[in-house]
Every structure is written in structure tokens, then in C-alpha cells.
Amino acid sequence: MSNANQVDPAKAAELFILHDQIHEPMHDRFLWATMQRRDAEAAAIPEWEELREIASKIKEHTLTHLDHYLEEFEENATKRGAHVHWALDAAEHNAIVYSILKDHGVEELIKSKSMLQEECQMAPFLQNRGIRVIESDLGERIQQLDGQPPSHIVFPAIHKTRQDVARLFARTVGTDPNNDDPHLLTEVMRNNARPRFLAAGAGMTGGNFAIAETGTFMVCTNEGNADIGASVPPLHIASIGIEKLIPRVEDMSVFLRLLARSAEGVPLTQYSSHFTGPRKGGELHIVLVDNGRSRRLGMPDFWHSLKCIRCGACMNTCPVYRRSGGLSYGATYSGPIGVILDPTFDEFKYSELPFHSTLCGSCTDVCPVKIDISDQIFKWRRVMAEKGYLPLTKRLSFAVAGRILGHSEEYHAMESLAGPAMVLAPHFLLYNRSLNPWGRSREIPPIAAQTFRNWYLENRSEHADIEQ
Amino acid sequence: MTTQTETINQKMLSKNARIGLFIPCYIDMMFPEVGIATLQLLERFRLNVGYPLNQTCCGQPMSNSGDEVNAAGAELLFVENFKSYDYIIGPAGSCVKQVRCHFDVIEQTADVKHIRQHTYELVEFLHGILKVDSFPWAEFQHSVAIHNSCSSIRGLGIAKPSEIMGVPFDKTADLLSKVKGLVLVPVDRPDDCCGFGGTFCVTDEAVSARMGLEKAHDHLRHGAEYVVSPDMSCLMHQQGIARHTGLALKYIHVAQVLNGGPF
Numbered sequence: 001m002s003n004a005n006q007v008d009p010a011k012a013a014e015l016f017i018l019h020d021q022i023h024e025p026m027h028d029r030f031l032w033a034t035m036q037r038r039d040a041e042a043a044a045i046p047e048w049e050e051l052r053e054i055a056s057k058i059k060e061h062t063l064t065h066l067d068h069y070l071e072e073f074e075e076n077a078t079k080r081g082a083h084v085h086w087a088l089d090a091a092e093h094n095a096i097v098y099s100i101l102k103d104h105g106v107e108e109l110i111k112s113k114s115m116l117q118e119e120c121q122m123a124p125f126l127q128n129r130g131i132r133v134i135e136s137d138l139g140e141r142i143q144q145l146d147g148q149p150p151s152h153i154v155f156p157a158i159h160k161t162r163q164d165v166a167r168l169f170a171r172t173v174g175t176d177p178n179n180d181d182p183h184l185l186t187e188v189m190r191n192n193a194r195p196r197f198l199a200a201g202a203g204m205t206g207g208n209f210a211i212a213e214t215g216t217f218m219v220c221t222n223e224g225n226a227d228i229g230a231s232v233p234p235l236h237i238a239s240i241g242i243e244k245l246i247p248r249v250e251d252m253s254v255f256l257r258l259l260a261r262s263a264e265g266v267p268l269t270q271y272s273s274h275f276t277g278p279r280k281g282g283e284l285h286i287v288l289v290d291n292g293r294s295r296r297l298g299m300p301d302f303w304h305s306l307k308c309i310r311c312g313a314c315m316n317t318c319p320v321y322r323r324s325g326g327l328s329y330g331a332t333y334s335g336p337i338g339v340i341l342d343p344t345f346d347e348f349k350y351s352e353l354p355f356h357s358t359l360c361g362s363c364t365d366v367c368p369v370k371i372d373i374s375d376q377i378f379k380w381r382r383v384m385a386e387k388g389y390l391p392l393t394k395r396l397s398f399a400v401a402g403r404i405l406g407h408s409e410e411y412h413a414m415e416s417l418a419g420p421a422m423v424l425a426p427h428f429l430l431y432n433r434s435l436n437p438w439g440r441s442r443e444i445p446p447i448a449a450q451t452f453r454n455w456y457l458e459n460r461s462e463h464a465d466i467e468q
Numbered sequence: 469m470t471t472q473t474e475t476i477n478q479k480m481l482s483k484n485a486r487i488g489l490f491i492p493c494y495i496d497m498m499f500p501e502v503g504i505a506t507l508q509l510l511e512r513f514r515l516n517v518g519y520p521l522n523q524t525c526c527g528q529p530m531s532n533s534g535d536e537v538n539a540a541g542a543e544l545l546f547v548e549n550f551k552s553y554d555y556i557i558g559p560a561g562s563c564v565k566q567v568r569c570h571f572d573v574i575e576q577t578a579d580v581k582h583i584r585q586h587t588y589e590l591v592e593f594l595h596g597i598l599k600v601d602s603f604p605w606a607e608f609q610h611s612v613a614i615h616n617s618c619s620s621i622r623g624l625g626i627a628k629p630s631e632i633m634g635v636p637f638d639k640t641a642d643l644l645s646k647v648k649g650l651v652l653v654p655v656d657r658p659d660d661c662c663g664f665g666g667t668f669c670v671t672d673e674a675v676s677a678r679m680g681l682e683k684a685h686d687h688l689r690h691g692a693e694y695v696v697s698p699d700m701s702c703l704m705h706q707q708g709i710a711r712h713t714g715l716a717l718k719y720i721h722v723a724q725v726l727n728g729g730p731f
Contacts, residue, residue: 014674024678032657039630048633317631319661323675356672358665358679359532361622365631374622378570381534390535402530405493406541408522408549437670441677442708445498452496452503456519460507 005349007331009356013324016159027159028322035316037265038366045257055254056370059307062245063297069212069245070288076215080277082284090120093289097122097204097237100285101131104235106201110193112219112226113137114206115153115310116239116289119332134196136225138189145172151326151334154263154312159325193225203229205275207240207286208309209255213248216276217286220259220269227273236278237285242293243306255309258368263311296344301379305340307369312337314363314373320356329353336363340376343383351389354380412453481555481597487517488553490587492563492701493525499700501730502721506559506590509727512605513598520549528566532666536573543574551579555597556587559723561620561699562666564589569623590723591698592626595639602646606728609649613692614640615683615706617699618661626698630659640698640722647725653690657683664705680709687717694718696725 017024042048062069074084087093093116101109109131111117123133123144135141139156143149146168150156157165162180170177175188197203205226207217217240219226230236246255260269278284297303315321315335326334331342331350339357342350354377363373384390404410438444487510491503510517527542546567550556558564567587571580594600616638620626627638644650663669663679670676683706687695695717697703703719710717724731 010672010675013672017674017678028682032660042633045633319663319679320672320675323678355533355668356675358618358661358663358668358676360618360661360665362618362629362631362659362661365622365629378532378534381532382536382573383534385534385536390533402535402538402541405525405527405530406545408524408545411524437673438708440673441681441712442705443711445704445708448498448500450500452491452500453521455500455504456507457521460519 007329007350007352009324009328009330009352012328012330013320013356016325016328017323022161023159024323024325026161027325030158031316031322034265035313035366038262038313038316039265041261041265041267045261051254051258052368052370055258055309055368056307058246058251058254059369060304062247063243063303063306066242066245066294066297069247070242072212073210073215073245074288076213077217077277077286078215080215082215082277082286085285085287087287087289087291089291090122090289093120093239093287093291094122094125096287097239098126098129098131100235100237101126101202104201104283106131106235108132108134108196108200109202109204110134110136110196110200110229110233111204112206112221112229113140113150113156114204114239115150115332116206116241116291117204118149119291120239120289122239134193134200136193136197136223136229137221138186138223138225141189141193142168145169148327149332152312152315153310153333153335153337154315159327197228197232200229200233202235202237203231203233204237204239205230207238207244207275208259209246209252210240210244210286210288211247211249211252212245214276216249216274217244218252218272218274220256220272222270224271227271230273230275231279234281235283235285236275237287238275239287239289241289241291243308259309259311262313262366262368292344299344302340302344302376304371305337305344305373305376307371308337308341309369310337311368313366313368317362317366318357319360319362320358324356329356336373336377337371340371340373340380343380347383347387348389351384351387354378354384485516485554486552487515488550488556489517489519490523490526490550490556490558490560490563490567491519492558492560494704495560495700498704499721502559502700502723504730505721505723505727506557509590509594509723510557512727513600518553523549526563526566528563528570529666531566531570531573540574543571547571547574547577547579547583550583550587554586555593556583557590557593558587559590559698559721560701561589561617561624561626562701565619565623589620589624589626589698591620591640591643592624594643594726595626600643600646603643603726603728606726607648608694608725608728610693611651611653611691612644612694612696612725613653613655613687613690614638614644614658615662615687615695615697615699615702616640616659617664617697617702618659620698621659627659640696643726644696644722650725653692655686655690655692657686662702662706664702666701669705676705677709680706681713684710684713684715684717688715692717694720696720696722698722 085096135144142157151159166180169175208220209218321335333341339353361374527539530539616627628636662683663676707719
């Protein structure tokens with residue numbers, strides 16, 4: 001049913017679940033526990049819901065005055081000695097970064113976590129041009145060594161067990177495959193990374209927030225890897241999406257209280273670093289990237305997705321994401337936020353993603369900047385249906401169902417003819433993805449001997465309301 | 469589109485109000501006892517209840533799949549059937565949410581607006597409009613786990629979602645706690661989705677089944693004999709899984725408990 005270019009998240013999720021009895025339950029339990037911590041942290045702040053509202057308003061204000069704040073940021077960052085570049089798309093971003101590195105004769109680069117650089121596919125681009133790119137975030141490094149993209153925007157390797165990591169490190173770094181002690185594995189990677197920081201000609205980071213008022217950007221991490229990468233090599237390049245702007249320094253007092261609590265259920269990330277201009281003797285380049293964001297800003301139903309601060313709370317709370325694993329989404333962004341972001345990059349390729357959701361609405365309620373994620377997933381389904389991207393099986397049965405359900409006589413005639421099960425047998429049971437997808441894990445619901453309508457006609461006929 | 473997690477207007481019910489009974493298609497065909505319990509329960513309060521015989525479906529399966537073209541016929545027929553009623557009551561959270569939140573693509577005539585504003589799920593109607601304080605005819609000597617559906621919680625606001633901070637409330641629990649003999653048991657993940665999700669349960673079968681199985685184990689682990697819900701569609705899925713796996717759990721609609729049957 002799926003085209004080769006189309007991602008099939010349901011199939012990939014099935015493989016994740018059936019793979020063994022360890023990975024999916026562990027993945028679900030870890031993220032559920034993270035949500036429990038988040039709920040406790042949020043509950044400890046009486047003004048939590050008010051904070052969400054203020055954060056949402058600040059983001060909406062900034063996004064609707066984005067040209068102004070971007071220019072203010074550029075002016076102030078430049079004043080502080082940073083070089084500011086503008087990239088229209090991923091190709092421009094990568095070309096700008098490459099040209100800066102080439103000018104400085106950089107052969108090896110150490111980078112911290114950046115979803116934007118992932119979105120731009122920067123690492124393979126640079127590697128193809130002879131520049132070695134090393135991830136310094138532990139989770140990202142694990143994924144890099146395994147040749148996989150991050151599966152979660154905050155916990156990139158969360159779909160792996162520590163046994164997986166022990167085997168991976170044994171294969172790539174040369175440790176004992178049977179020693180899966182997390183402390184040992186972390187220490188191994190720490191020792192492995194240290195010389196790379198010293199060897200690197202440049203350090204790259206992303207940016208969680210860019211403050212227009214001062215030209216500062218903030219990077220929030222737990223491992224301190226971004227800070228070393230930005231401080232040891234002489235050259236620091238930061239990639240920042242244009243939606244990361246906020247007007248004033250004091251706005252951070254809202255966002256910092258929300259970010260780590262939402263992301264991990266902790267009050268604050270270990271490091272919340274402000275970068276304002278280059279350090280003494282160093283050089284700082286900031287690449288402001290659009291890559292489809294201004295187009296998204298013009299989409300009435302979907303522009304609110306630009307408020308996202310990439311905390312990942314929607315992924316942790318999502319019952320479907322927890323059972324699927326992030327790689328099942330086959331895209332840079334996974335989970336509920338991925339479902340509404342990815343189609344803006346390629347509607348056809350990601351046309352199945354909006355259906356990989358139960359529309360339970362938890363993502364909307366957990367979002368610290370109040371993005372209406374669940375409603376947007378619903379609206380993306382409409383877009384996919386209008387564009388004709390609905391799976392063919394679904395379309396055919398709906399054409400018939402739609403006609404019958406819109407005509408009472410036809411409906412009730414069929415009801416009395418064939419027995420309720422086969423007529424309606426909720427038509428969602430009938431169209432099939434594989435053979436009998438309802439019955440593989442479930443018993444068929446009992447079919448009543450008499451419909452409610454017929455019972456009513458027998459027992460309440462004197463009251464029957466027949467309009468018209 | 470109406471945003472999620474809204475709460476209903478606390479309106480007063482006039483004496484002569486006409487109540488339209490909305491029995492969703494799958495209840496009509498597979499769970500007629502839920503329709504009967506709902507009707508009998510409303511009749512106990514001496515309400516003027518009518519059941520339009522021409523009703524079919526609210527259009528949700530099509531609408532939820534993004535197929536508004538094929539949903540429109542069912543939606544317009546629903547409006548035609550129910551436009552003359554003051555209140556429309558349905559024992560199904562997700563179908564009521566469909567009417568209230570997703571009848572937004574068809575033309576917004578006065579009738580459509582009236583229907584979107586006056587369609588209520590049974591629990592919120594009993595709790596917020598009728599303000600029922602006792603069910604003297606009902607008795608249920610069993611331990612019960614509540615499954616408030618996602619549509620009911622986050623779409624209609626019948627309970628506080630765990631993600632939202634504030635004072636907890638649960639209208640279903642409020643009503644059930646007034647039933648003699650009934651013991652409510654807490655569960656680990658009361659508002660984690662069970663994986664039904666309409667068409668999702670077949671298009672995403674593996675994930676759906678895993679979610680449903682964990683839900684059943686959560687209920688079982690806490691000693692529930694019955695799982696009671698304002699949404700029979702979730703229960704249809706959960707029951708299918710429990711039976712397939714051989715788990716001893718029984719699934720009934722909240723209307724059956726509050727009315728004292730039929731079971």
C-alpha cells in the first residue's frame with residue numbers, strides 16, 4: 001500500500017514492538033517515569049498554567065513581529081563582535097558552515113546537539129567534503145557510532161538498552177561487550193571525547209533561545225559538552241532557527257522555568273549558558289536559518305508549531321510514541337511535534353504520520369508553550385485527504401460508508417437485510433491493512449440479536465419521534 | 469475548531485425541554501443494552517425524551533480520517549434529525565466530541581450552531597445540567613476501575629487531565645460514588661490512552677493492541693472486576709483484547725451502572 005518514498009510508521013512501530021520483549025516496554029516505562037517527574041515538578045509551581053500561557057503569548061508576539069526581532073538580534077550580536085549569517089534553506093546553511101570551516105582550515109569539528117543541524121543533514125554534507133564531524137553529546141555520539149539519527153529530540157538514544165550500548169562500544173571503541181555498567185560506559189566515552197575537543201579546529205552548537213535585546217543566545221545542556229566545544233577550539237559556529245527568537249533577557253525567566261521541567265522533570269538543566277559575542281581571542285559565527293519556517297509562518301492552521309521550544313514533553317506523554325520508538329517516524333522530528341512539523345518539509349513522504357496518533361490530546365495539554373498539537377494532527381489529516389494521500393483502502397470504504405450513513409433509508413434497509421454485523425460492522429473493522437487487523441489481538445465484539453432501534457420500536461413506539 | 473479541554477456551560481434545564489436521544493451507530497448495533505440503559509435512566513428523571521428514528525452516525529470515522537467530503541452527508545443528516553431538540557444527549561464521549569468540535573467544515577447555519585452548543589455526553593449532562601445527587605435504584609456490589617476516554621477528558625472536560633495542573637476532578641467518579649456497594653479502585657495510568665482511536669485500532673494494529681493490553685493489565689493489577697466507561701468504543705477494543713488474552717475483566721457502560729442495568 002505504501003509507496004517507497006512514503007514513511008510507514010505503523011509498520012515500523014510493529015517491528016519495534018515485535019523485535020523482543022525488552023526494548024518497547026523499557027522505552028515506554030522510562031518515558032512514562034519522565035512524565036511522572038514532569039507532573040510532580042509542574043505541580044510544585046502554583047503558577048504553572050499561567051507560565052504556559054505567558055510563554056505562549058511571548059512566542060506568538062515574537063513570531064508575529066519576527067522581522068523586527070531578527071534584525072534587532074543581528075544588530076546587537078554584531079555589536080558584540082559575532083558574525084551573523086542568514087541561510088534561506090538547509091543547502092545555504094551547510095554551504096555557509098563549510099565556507100567558514102574552509103577559510104579557517106578546519107579538518108575536525110566537535111559539535112553538541114542540534115536538531116537544526118540534523119534537519120539540514122549537515123554532518124554528512126561536511127564529511128563528504130573531508131571534514132570530520134564528532135558528536136559530543138553522549139546520546140548523539142551513540143547514535144553517530146551506530147549510524148542512526150536521534151530517535152528523540154532530548155534523549156537521542158532512548159530506544160537503546162545499556163546492553164545495546166555496551167555491544168556498540170565494544171564494536172566501535174573496543175570495550176568489553178559484557179560490561180554494561182552505565183558509569184563505565186559513560187567514562188569510556190568521556191575519555192574518548194576529551195582528545196577530540198583538543199584536536200578540533202572548531203566547535204559547533206545549536207541555540208535554545210536567541211535574545212533580540214542583547215544579541216545573546218542560550219544553550220541548555222546537561223553534560224557541559226556544548227560549553228567545552230564552544231570554549232576550547234578557537235572557532236565557535238552556532239546554528240539557530242529563526243523561530244528561536246525571544247525579545248528580552250527577562251523572558252528567559254519564563255522559558256527556563258518551563259524547559260527542563262517539561263523535558264526531563266528536573267528544575268533546570270545542569271548548564272544554561274549565555275553566549276554574547278566571541279570569547280577573548282576567539283571567533284563566533286551565528287547562522288540564522290529559515291529552511292521552511294517563514295513559509296510555515298504563513299500557514300493559518302499550522303504556524304503555531306513554530307512556538308516549539310523542543311522540550312520533547314509531547315513525545316514523553318504520547319502513548320503512541322512510547323510504543324513506537326522515535327525511529328519509526330522516519331523523519332528528523334518524531335512524536336507528536338514531528339507529526340505536525342515533518343509534513344511541512346514533504347507532504348507526500350510524511351502523509352501517513354498524522355494517522356499515527358489516537359488523537360488523545362495529551363500532547364496539547366502538556367505543551368509548555370500551548371501548541372494545539374492534537375488539533376493540528378487532525379487538520380493535517382484533512383490536508384492529506386484533500387490531497388488524495390489517504391490510503392486507497394480507506395478512501396473506497398469511506399465513499400460507500402459516507403453515502404449510506406448520509407441516507408437513513410438506505411442505512412436502515414441494509415441493517416434489516418444482512419444483519420448488523422456485516423452492514424456496518426463498524427466499517428473501520430472491515431477495511432484491512434493486513435488480514436483481519438481487528439482479530440489478530442482481539443476477539444470480535446458480540447453482535448446483538450436486536451438493535452436498539454428495533455427495541456425502541458417494540459417498546460416505545462408510541463413516543464417515536466419521526467421528524468419530517 | 470473548538471479547543472481541547474473545554475468545560476461545558478452550566479445551563480439550567482427548563483421543565484419542558486425536549487431531549488433528543490443520540491444513540492451512536494455501534495451502540496445501536498452491538499450494545500443496544502447501553503442505549504436502553506441511557507433511555508431508561510433519562511426517563512427516571514421525568515424528562516421528555518425522544519429518539520429520532522432516522523439517525524445513522526455522526527460522521528466520526530470519516531471525519532477522524534480527514535475525509536470531510538464523505539463525512540458531510542452523515543453530519544447533515546444528524547443536524548436534520550436533531551435540530552428541533554433543546555438538548556441532545558449521547559452516551560458516547562467521542563461521538564459527542566465529534567458533533568461539538570468537528571462539525572466545523574459543514575456550513576455553520578443556525579441549526580448547526582444550535583446542535584454544536586447543545587449536544588452533551590451523558591455524564592456531563594447528569595453532572596453539570598441535571599446535577600443528580602443520588603441513584604437510589606442502583607446497586608453494584610463490585611470493584612470498578614473507571615476508563616474515562618480521551619475524548620471525554622481532553623475534549624469534553626469530564627475529568628482533569630493529569631498533564632494540566634490544578635484541582636483534580638472526575639465527574640464519572642462523582643456519579644459512580646453515589647451508587648450503593650460500588651468500590652472504585654485507583655489505577656496507575658488513569659488517563660493514558662487505551663489505543664482504540666477509531667480507525668487507528670486497525671490501521672495501527674500493533675501499537676493499538678499493545679496499548680490495550682497494558683491498559684487491561686493495569687486494571688487487573690488493581691483488583692478491578694469491572695471496567696466502566698462513558699465511551700463504549702474504548703471498551704469494545706479493551707474487551708476484545710481481554711477476551712483474546714483470557715483476562716477476567718468485565719466491561720460495561722456507566723449508564724448501565726447508574727440505571728441498575730440492563731447488563
